[in-house]
Amino acid sequence: MARTKKKNGADAAPMTTSQMLGSLLNSARKIMRKDKGLNGDLDRLPLLTWIMFLKFLDDLEQQREEETALSGKKFKAAIEAPYRWRDWAANPQGITGDELLAFINSEEAVRADGAKGPGLFAYLRSLSSSNGDNRRDVIATVFKGVDNRMKSGYLLRDIINKVGGIHFTSSDELHTLGALYESMLREMRDAAGDSGEFYTPRAVVRFMVEVTDPRLGETVLDPASGTGGFLVEAYNHLEKQVKTVADRKRLQNDTIAGCEPKSLPYLLCQMNLLLHGLDAPQIDPGNALRFKLSEIGEKERVDVILTNPPFGGEEEKGIQGNFPEDRQTAETALLFLQLIMRKLKRQPTSAGRPARAAVVVPHGSLSSPGVAKRIRETLLGDFNITAIVRLPHNVFAPYTDIQSNVIFFERGEPTQSILYCEPSLPLGYSLSKTKPLLYEWIEPLKTLIASRQETDTSWLVRRDDLDENLNLDIKNPRRKLNSLADRGNLETLAAQMRSYADEADAIKAELAQVTELIGQSPWELLDSHTYESDERIGEDYSPEMPLLGVSAEEGITNPKTAIGKSPERYKVLRTHYLAYNPMRINIGSIGVVRDDTQQGITSPDYVVFYCGPDLLPEYVYHYLRSEAGRHEINLKTKGSVRFRLYFEQLSKIKIPVPKNIETQQRFVNACNRLEDLKKMLNAAASSATDCLNAATRSSFLLEGGKPSNTSTGSRAA
Known part of the structure; x- marks a missing residue:
């Protein structure tokens, strides 16, 4: 040596x-x-x-x-x-x-x-x-x-x-x-992968710290510290601002704090921070959720929170009891989101800025109904959501395929509009354990967030334009999955297929968790959760009202037949109502009205029904269209001269009902994504044909469309 x-x-x-x-x-x-x-x-x-x-x-x-x-x-x-x-x-x-x-x-x-x-x-x-x-x-x-x-x-x-x-x-x-x-x-x-442990990629950590930009004199907290990645990055960011001995003392003693209840990550976090220069890390070895939310006062609040809390886990009843009765849930991510909102100071920080947070959240936290919706309502009303960054699929590979976002919010005025943005990866590049997200791909989003500029990778959504469920899981309206504009381009097709494979992997991972939860759920009669609607349009009928039908291929659709002689008899289809043809439901001819734009009237011969608060209509829709659902439908019509299934028979069908409405929503989301993937694969099949034609055309034809062998003479005998 x-x-x-x-x-x-x-x-x-x-x-x-x-x-x-x-x-x-x-x-x-x-x-x-x-x-x-x-x-x-x-x-x-x-x-x-x-x-x-x-x-x-x-x-x-x-x-x-x-x-x-x-x-x-x-x-x-x-x-x-x-x-x-x-x-x-x-x-x-x-x-x-x-x-x-x-x-x-x-x-x-x-x-x-x-x-x-x-x-x-x-x-x-x-x-x-x-x-x-x-x-x-x-x-x-x-x-x-x-x-x-x-x-x-x-x-x-x-x-x-x-x-x-x-x-x-x-x-x-x-x-x-x-x-x-x-x-x-x-x-x-x-x-630790088998026990659900996974940690945030360095590029995402650095990006979150730089966007929130902690200033010396502000307090920084990670309530789910893990091995200390966020705290180390925040410490390094703040250390560049140290000018005096007093600054150094403030940084060492009064700035960085964390919480990590598991002994191994706690030990790793302590050493990580010590290695990077923090002399006495203030890491709480207990569960950050163990305190009653209502008892957290201004003294316990901080200026900046940076964290990737665990999600997909379940907290015990004792922990859930620390939260308001209408906000209690087993989902860890939703409990942490409430804690983070509570822990942000109400007054401006010593740097004259609002207290703020950057938090990694799964898609479900942004879209699930019930408790999740009530939390989003508070978040939108009491905080300004400045940005939501859509992280690329596989960003946490290989530890989890759960799709996630970074949500940035701050104390102050209620949210008026949210800037969404997503990083641009090289065409066909798929993240994996050996191919992580690079900072250079996510760094340009800092400028977009600061300027609130709309581009191909950023889009503004007004608070008033959110749906009644306050769904914040909003995809890029300008983004097409590797555009099919050049349908004969094999590079585009290859990139498409890799993207579809990534999507299939993500859906598989989500369904692996959800199907296990559904398998543990009690089977209950639809009669306990569904109600038939016989509401007719009557004198309110207008020719401008859309006539709706159902099909096994599309669900709710526009029928090819014209409205009959007695339009006043037609049934009203409202948002979240289901409708089916009683003579064709055995082949999946049922639909659900997913949003306000699909409302209308439908045939008086159709069955129309809706669900109570404990059962999602789209969950019922996917069950009845499934092989298991169609089997139950057929059992209810045995002995009939001609197949007909009315609501009285339908309501006697049993269905597994997860008590947690979020589980139903996760299943629905996965099924909807599979339906979208099916459509994209059909388009890709057509694109593959175009690629084949392009390949043969370029190989066998000259310019002008003539065969490459233009000889007119006959071969020698």
């Missing part, structure tokens, strides 16, 4: 290159695989992290001790002898085997100085900030969630010796370690 010189000319510790560091840690992990007490990376990574944490802390302490001595001040150690790394771990020939395990694990043990005293973990957990060093509280909290699962003290000594080869004494080495540490975090989330 090359050695460097300290300022005083003495030899310094050897510089640790990225290659050497990677080799050291890989060797340590190979050793860990031999130990019977560790089971997979979810055991190995925490062990490696707490060992590195103690080595890093000791290097930092020694560096600060030297700096303090030069300034003539008295140094206060966070960890005292003989529990410092240099006391028990630095000597490669130091304590090992059962003696090492006892020193680390036991409440009382023989220490490295030969005296009896608390074991290492017992000592670390007992630390407090009574000496004025807040890092002691951090260390104590970290090690309350840590244990040593290694069974072999000899293998543990080998790992300690490997980590002892890492030196945390220069900014270059810290940068090297930071890069490698991020790779460890990626491996940790790979290992």
Whole structure:
């Protein structure tokens, strides 16, 4: 190893290159695989992290001790002898085997100085900030969630010796370690994938921080910190604004806060922040949702919130009880959204700006009815939603395929209009684990958000133009999925097919979760949730009223037949009503009025009905058009001379009814997306024919449309 010189000319510790560091840690992990007490990376990574944490802390302490001595001040150690790394771990020939395990694990043990005293973990957990060093509280909290699962003290000594080869004494080495540490975090989330853990891509984190632009003096919170990505990025952003000693103190002590209840991410978050320069990270090790929402006052509020809260999870009843009765839900994302709204300060910040948030939310939070709608109503009324960024599909690949958005909002006037925007990826580029979203593709959206300019990738939506469900899941009205304008272009067709494959993967992932929930739901009679409507148009009939029919292919459609001689007898079809032909419902001839633009009148011979508040009409629509639904329909007409199914028989059909209306909506959304995908694939099939014609035309025809072989002479015999 090359050695460097300290300022005083003495030899310094050897510089640790990225290659050497990677080799050291890989060797340590190979050793860990031999130990019977560790089971997979979810055991190995925490062990490696707490060992590195103690080595890093000791290097930092020694560096600060030297700096303090030069300034003539008295140094206060966070960890005292003989529990410092240099006391028990630095000597490669130091304590090992059962003696090492006892020193680390036991409440009382023989220490490295030969005296009896608390074991290492017992000592670390007992630390407090009574000496004025807040890092002691951090260390104590970290090690309350840590244990040593290694069974072999000899293998543990080998790992300690490997980590002892890492030196945390220069900014270059810290940068090297930071890069490698991020790779460890990626491996940790790979290992945690089965338990639903996934973390926000760096490009998205950086973009959210830069758009919210925290200013020195403002407080920044991530209530679902994970491994600290948002807090590290916010710290780096704020550090550039430090000009004085007072600025540095404010940044270190009064600016960054987080919350992470899981012990492994909590430990990783602490080390991540320490590595990047935050001396005593203020990370709450409890669940951020554990406090009653109504009791969170102005003192608990902050200026800026940056977070990607967990979604798709379910919180226990005790946690749900902390929220207003009409806003209680098991969906974690909706609970966090309410918490974030409550935690933003009401008054302008010290920088004279409104308190603001940037939050990653799934599509369902923007479109689901029930609790989600009531939350959106408050969000639109009490906050200004400045922008919603539609993240590309697979942005979290391979950890989840759930489609998501970043929503930016701030305290102040109610929302008047929202700027939507989406990043432009290269044609045909599909995100994956090895092909992440690059910052250069999302960075241009900062200018669009600031200017509120409408382009091909940004569009404004007025609050007054939202539907009655306050649906905020609004697609780009100008965007066509890889336009079919050049139908003979194979590059366009290839890009289309990749896009369709991505969409199919996303729908598959969504249905995998939803179908499991539906499978656990009780089966109930439609009679309990549906009501027939016999409302006739009567004297209110006007020739301008649209006449509606139903078909197995399109659902609600415009019939080819003209209205009959008695138009006053025709039935009224309102928004969310369902209608079907009683003689053709067995082949799927049923439709649902999805919005106000589809309202009209329909044949007096059709059955018209609607649903109660606990059952979505589109959910019923997709069930009755399914194979299972058509089977039940056929069972209700056995013995009939001619197939007819009226509402009396239909209402006796059973259907699985998820109690959570959001589950029904997620299923409906997935089915609607599949219907759209089917239409796009039909168009792509036609495009493939055009590509075939273009290929043969370019190969076999000359300009002017003549065959390429223009010889008129006959072949020789």
